[in-house]
Amino acid sequence: MALEDFRRDQERCSECNSCKWIPFDQIKSQRFAIGCPSIAYNNFTGYSARGRFAIGLALNEGRIDLYSDKLQEIVFKCLTCGNCDVAHKVCRYDVEPLDHILEMRKTLTGAGQVLLEHMIYIDHLRKEDNMMLEPKAKRGDWAKGLDVKIATDEPCEVIYHAGCRFSFDEELWPSARSAATILKNAGVDVGIMGKDEACCGSRVHSMGFEGEYRKFAENAIDAWKTQGVKTVVTSCSDCYYAFNRLYPRLGAHFEVLHTVQYLERLIKEGKIKFGKSIPMKVTYHDPCHLGRQGESYVPWDGVAKKIKGQINLFNPPKPRYTGARGVYDAPRNVLKSIPGIELVEMERIREYAWCCGAGGGVRMAYPEFSGWTAAERIEEAKSTGAEAIVTTCGHCERNFLDAVETAGEKMKVLDVVQLVEQTM
Template sequence: MALKDFVAMQERCSNCSFCKWIPFDKIKSNRFSENCPAGVWANWNTYFARGRFQMGLALVNGEFDYNSERADIARSCLDCGACDVSCKVCRYNLEPLAHNRELKHDAVEHGNVLAVQKKMLDSYAKEHTLLAGKKKEDRAKWAEKIAWAKDAEVFFFPGCKYSYDRKLAAKAKDIAEILLSAGVKLGYLGKDDACCGGRAYQMGFFDEFAKGADANIKAFKKHGVKTIVTPCSDCYHALKRLYAERGLDVEVLHVVEYLDRLIQDGTIKFTRTVNRTVTYHDPCHLGRQGEPYEAWNGTEKKILNQIHTWEPRRPRYNGRLGIYEEPRNIIKAIPGVRLVEMERIKEYAWCCGAGGGMQAVNPELSKWTASERITEANATGADTLVTACPWCESNFAGAVDENGRTINVMDIIDLVKEAL
C-alpha cells in the first residue's frame, strides 16, 4: 500500500479526538487519562493520530511536502497503537496505526532517513541485527553452553536485546534453562538465529523488514520449527502478526504464555516466598498488539453510496485479545507477591517509550514517556515494576517520575527465578 491508498480513511476521520485519550469509560483520573505519548509530549495536534491523518491527506493532495519538522512528526510515533484502540471505540474499522506506519514509510521513501536509522539499517543488512555495532558472529555466544534438545520442535527466539546485552543474555540463559528443566524439548537456531526486523517495520522500512522476515521464515522451515517461544514482546508481535501476514504458519508464544501453561499444569512449582508489591506494565506489542493475525481478503464497499462497509467483515483489532492474563497469573501464583494495578492497563496501557525505535529516533520523547509510566507506577504504592519485554525494561531502567523518584524494575523472568 501507499499513502494515497489511505485517502478514504484520511477523509473519514471525524476529528472526534477519541484517539487522544483512553476510552472515556475507562478513565479513573484526569492525571492518567491520556494515551498518546507523542501527542501529549509535543502538545500539538499533528502528533496525534487525528493530526497524522490530516498531514497524510495534505501530503497526498500536494498541499505541502516534507520538511524536517514534518519528517520528525511522521517518525515520532511510538507505534504503541493506543490511538487505534480508542478510535475503534467510536469508529468501525478506521486504522490509525496502519496509517501512522504508512506515513513513516512514505517519509522514508521520500528520503527522510536519520543518520542513526541508516546505521541501524546498515547493521540489519550486514550483521542481521538492528543493534548497530553488534556482530553476527557474536549473536549465538550466550547459547553455547546450553544443552539444547536434539529433536526439538519448540524453538527459542531470544531477539537481539537478549542475545547481545551481557546482563540480558544471562536472563535468556535462565529462561532457556527453566524451560529445559521443565521438560520442554527446546531448540535454538544457532547461526541461523537473526533479528526479527520488527523495529525496521515500526520505523517505516517496510522493504528491509520484508527481506529479513522472508529469510527468517526460510530458516524456520529448514529447522522444522513448529512452535516459537520468545521472551521479547517486539519479536512476539513481529512473528505472530507481521510474519503471519507473510505466510508464517507456526505457533508463536511469548515466554509468559509458556510459563503460565507450565505453572497451571503443575510442572513448575514455586518453592520460595517473594515479599514484593508489584505492578505490571503491559508491553504494547504483547498486549494490545499481541492479538492473533486473521487473514482477510475482502473489499471495501459503500451502502447507498454513503456508508462504508467491508465484505466479508474485516477483522477488528481493538486489543481485546492481547496477552494480559498470563503474566498476571504468573505474578499471582508466586507466594508472597501482591499485585497492584496501575490506572491504564491491558489494551489501555501507556507505552514504555521504546516503541517505534524511539530510543534512537527521539530520545527525549522516549525518556519522557518512560517517566510518565514511572509516575503512574509509583502512584500505586508498588515497590517493583514488572514487565515482559527487554525494551520496556531497558527504557524504564534509570527513569524517574515527575518527582524525581525511581522504582525497582524487573523482568517477569527474574521474578519467577526468585521464587523457584
C-alpha cells in the same frame, strides 16, 4: 498498499480527538488520562493520529511538500504504540489510525526521507543482522554454558528466539537464560539458533523499512521450516508481534507463544513447582506489542463498499483489531501464582496501557521523548505503591531501567521470568 489507499480513512477522521486520550469511561484520574505520548509530549495536534490523518490527506492532495524536516519529525516522532488505534476504535471500527501512520513511514522511507539516526541502525542491520550496533558473532553469547540445543545442529520442536535486545544487552541476559533454562528443565524439546539467529524485523517494519523487514522475516520462516520447528517462543514483545501478527501474512504457520504464555501453560500442567516465597508488591506493565497489538493475525481478502455515498461496508466483514484480545491474563496469572507476590494495577492497563517509550525507532532518534515517556510510566507505577515494575519485554525493561537510573528512583525493574526462576 500506498498512502493513496488510506484516503477514505483520512477523510473519515471526524476530528473528535478521542485518539489523544484513553477511552473516557476508563479514565480514573486527570493525571493519567492521556493515552498518546506523542501528543502529550509535543502538545500540538499534528503529533496525534488525528493530525497525522490531516497531514496524510494534505500529502495525498499535493497541498504539502513530502521533503520537509518538519513533516519527517511529525511522522517519526510517534512510538507506533497503538494507543490511538484502541481509543479510536471504541466508537469507530472502519478506520485504521495505526496502519495509516505505518504507511506514512513507508511513504517517507520509500522517498528517501529517512532520519540519519535511523540509518545508523539500518546500515548496521544490513551488515550484522541486529539493531544493537553489535557484531553478529556475539549473538549467541547470552547462552554460554547453558547446555541448550543449537537448532542448526540438532532438530527441536520448539525454538526459543532471544531477539536483539536480550541477545546483546548483557544486563538483560539473565531473563533470556532463565527462560531457556526453565523450558529445558520442564522437559520441553527446546533449542536456540545461537549465532545464526537474526533480527525479527519488527522494529524496522515499524520504522517504515519494508524491504529489510521482509528479508529478515522470510529468512527466519525458511530456517524454521527447514529445521522442522513447530513452536516459536520468545521473551520479547516486538518479536512476538512479528511472529504472531506479521509473519502469517507471509505464509508462516507456527504456533507462536510469548515466554509468559508458556510459563502459564507449564504452571497449569504442574511442571513448574514454586518453592520459596518472594514477599514483594509489584505492578505489571503491558508491553504494546504483547498487549493491544498482541492479537493474532486474521486473514481477510474482501472489498470495501460505500452504501448511499455514506455508509462503509466490508464484504466479508473485516477482522477488527481492537486490542481487547491481546495477551493480558497470562503474565498476571503467572505473577499471582508466585508465593508472596502482591500484584497492584496502574490506572492505564491492558489495551489502554501507556507505552514504555522505546518503540517505533523513537529511542534511536528522539531519546529525550523516549526517556520522558518511560519516566511517565514510572510515575504511574510509583502511584500504586509497588516496589517493582514487572514486564515481559526487553525493550520496555531497558527503557525503564534507564529512566529509573536518570531520575535516581528506587523502583526495581524486573521481568516476570526472573521472579519465576527466583522462586523455583
